[in-house]
Amino acid sequence: MTAPDGETDAAVISRSRHEPEAFALLYDRHAAAIYRYVARRLGDAPADDVVAECFLAAFARRDRYDPGRADARPWLYGIAARVIGKHRRTEVRLLRALARTGVDPVAESHADLVDSRVTAAAQQRQLSAALAGLAATDREVLLLIAWADLSYAEVAEALAIPVGTVRSRLSRARKKTRAALAGQDLTLQSEELYT
Amino acid sequence: MNDLDFVAELRAGIPEPPSTRLAVGRTRLTAAIAAESRPGTTRSPDKRPNRVAIASCAGVAAAVTAAAALVLTSGRTAVPTAGRAQTIVTAAWTVRRDTSGTVTIYLRQYADPAGLQQTLHADGVNAIVRRVPVAMELVGLAGRLPGSGKTQLRILRTACRYATIDNAPAAVQRAVVSLAGGDLPAVFTIHPGAMPRMSALLVPFLTGLPASRPNGQKHIKPQLPVVLNNDRVPACVPFSKPAPSPGAPAPK
Numbered sequence: 001m002t003a004p005d006g007e008t009d010a011a012v013i014s015r016s017r018h019e020p021e022a023f024a025l026l027y028d029r030h031a032a033a034i035y036r037y038v039a040r041r042l043g044d045a046p047a048d049d050v051v052a053e054c055f056l057a058a059f060a061r062r063d064r065y066d067p068g069r070a071d072a073r074p075w076l077y078g079i080a081a082r083v084i085g086k087h088r089r090t091e092v093r094l095l096r097a098l099a100r101t102g103v104d105p106v107a108e109s110h111a112d113l114v115d116s117r118v119t120a121a122a123q124q125r126q127l128s129a130a131l132a133g134l135a136a137t138d139r140e141v142l143l144l145i146a147w148a149d150l151s152y153a154e155v156a157e158a159l160a161i162p163v164g165t166v167r168s169r170l171s172r173a174r175k176k177t178r179a180a181l182a183g184q185d186l187t188l189q190s191e192e193l194y195t
Numbered sequence: 196m197n198d199l200d201f202v203a204e205l206r207a208g209i210p211e212p213p214s215t216r217l218a219v220g221r222t223r224l225t226a227a228i229a230a231e232s233r234p235g236t237t238r239s240p241d242k243r244p245n246r247v248a249i250a251s252c253a254g255v256a257a258a259v260t261a262a263a264a265l266v267l268t269s270g271r272t273a274v275p276t277a278g279r280a281q282t283i284v285t286a287a288w289t290v291r292r293d294t295s296g297t298v299t300i301y302l303r304q305y306a307d308p309a310g311l312q313q314t315l316h317a318d319g320v321n322a323i324v325r326r327v328p329v330a331m332e333l334v335g336l337a338g339r340l341p342g343s344g345k346t347q348l349r350i351l352r353t354a355c356r357y358a359t360i361d362n363a364p365a366a367v368q369r370a371v372v373s374l375a376g377g378d379l380p381a382v383f384t385i386h387p388g389a390m391p392r393m394s395a396l397l398v399p400f401l402t403g404l405p406a407s408r409p410n411g412q413k414h415i416k417p418q419l420p421v422v423l424n425n426d427r428v429p430a431c432v433p434f435s436k437p438a439p440s441p442g443a444p445a446p447k
Contacts, residue, residue: 020228027221035212035220036284040205044216052220056227107206127201146202149282177198 009072013065023059026072031055033073034080037148042087043094043106050087054080069157077148078158081140092132099129123181130180134173141166142173203291204301204382210286283314292318300383302417308400319387320396323428327399327418330354351404353418355431363394363422371396371422381417395426 007015009026016023031051038054039047057079058072065075084091098104102125131139144155152170156163282291287306291299298318300311308324315322329351362368370389374381385396399418 020231023228024221024224027224031217031220032211035217036209039212040209044212047212048216048219051217052223055220055224059224059227104206107208123201124205127198127205131202131205142202146199174198177202181198181201 008070010065010067010070013062013072014067016059016062020059023062026058026076027055030073030076033148034076037077037143038080038084040106040147041084041091041143043090046087046090050080050083053083057083071154073148074150074154074158077144077150077154078160081144081159085136085140088136095128095132099125099132104128126180127177130177134176138169138173141169142177145170200299200382204289207284207289207301208286208303211284281318285310290314290318296386296388298385298387300381300385302381302383305401305404308398311398311400315385315396315398320385321390321394321426322396322398322420323423323426324398324400325428325431326402327431328354328403329401330403353399353401353431353434354403355433357397357429358432359429360397360421361424361427363391363424367391367394368422372420374417374419383417383420385420390422391424393425395423395428397421397423397428 009029012022012025016026034054035047035051038050042050054076058076061079065072069075094105098106104124131142134142140159141155144150144158145152150158152163152166155166159166282289285307287302287304288311289299289301289303290311291301293299296319298315298320300315308326312322312324315324330353331351363371367389371386373384390396398420401418
């Protein structure tokens with residue numbers, strides 16, 4: 001990522017090797033997006049610690065950052081993924097709760113901001129059941145693409161795996177999500193409103 | 196809308212974190228930075244993250260206020276990805292532009308129309324977001340229910356209509372806009388490349404919706420955006436007043 005001042009993430013990280021306080025700029029650029037990604041997976045309560053731990057780990061490892069990678073997002077999401085991995089049981093429990101009850105415990109804490117108390121649509125419940133049933137590695141790839149907007153190459157970079165592995169894991173995950181959504185009408189057409 | 200879109204939409208309503216939450220992490224990072232910057236402190240390049248985390252917990256509350264001022268943002272979360280997909284998220288809607296230029300609107304609530312219009316413009320859609328009020332209308336009385344009186348039948352409908360709208364042909368409408376899911380939250384897909392030159396997309400934004408749905412009201416269907424041949428939008432004429440016909444004498 002390049003900031004309006006033209007300094008890339010890589011340049012910030014390089015500078016932080018002799019000016020440690022520069023690393024805070026990386027937090028200001030990316031913490032909100034990383035936080036939101038973590039909160040979507042684990043809820044708000046663990047997200048505080050996961051995000052803090054993620055950036056502290058990144059700060060400690062900044063000497064190993066490849067300065068040829070201008071955008072630090074894949075690196076940060078990769079670190080976040082490893083921290084999230086420690087909370088895998090929590091994630092699966094939350095997804096299963098949504099599948100079982102139709103009420104999303106993650107979204108419910110934001111009920112004053114979003115209409116999350118409304119019982120989830122059938123496809124959301126089936127989808128969350130499918131996500132809970134995925135292998136952790138497959139779910140990681142799927143959610144980095146769908147929720148973090150990373151490309152295949154960036155996911156490969158984040159998880160330190162070949163792009164071919166990203167494709168195969170995504171394919172496996174999508175096969176299961178498609179099966180879960182089978183029978184749902186995804187192409188309803190609109191009609192005029194009450195006139 | 197494919198399965199990946201459904202995954203992307205799951206929990207998309209989770210907003211950006213409040214500044215106080217981000218301040219906690221920033222304070223811990225600041226403490227770690229300060230510890231390293233202290234004269235005489237040397238840094239091991241392979242510090243384990245859990246050690247850093249434990250060492251930096253002190254003084255969190257004291258610095259929250261100062262750090263909060265640094266992380267306040269505009270209320271939207273942008274996930275920019277240069278030259279590729281981009282997603283803008285608010286509590287009310289998400290606008291996602293994919294690599295092909297297709298723009299998808301995930302509409303959860305009718306809120307922040309100005310922000311939506313601005314976001315669509317940034318994504319190459321010449322959009323005009325206009326508020327359209329809805330009104331409750333009594334359409335009749337139903338039969339007697341045991342132990343109660345007559346039941347009123349009411350419907351929600353738009354309180355006005357665009358009588359003289361200059362919209363593009365139906366084939367263009369179909370090529371530009373589609374909608375998945377007939378209820379809120381709704382998902383509109385827009386193909387800006389299919390919009391004719393000089394055209395505009397009118398996005399009706401319903402206002403005055405009741406907080407809770409009346410009896411018998413199963414759905415609140417979002418109104419489909421309309422491709423206009425130009426960017427001139429006529430006034431939405433209330434149903435209670437007849438729409439002026441072209442060439443009719445102006446009322447005195």
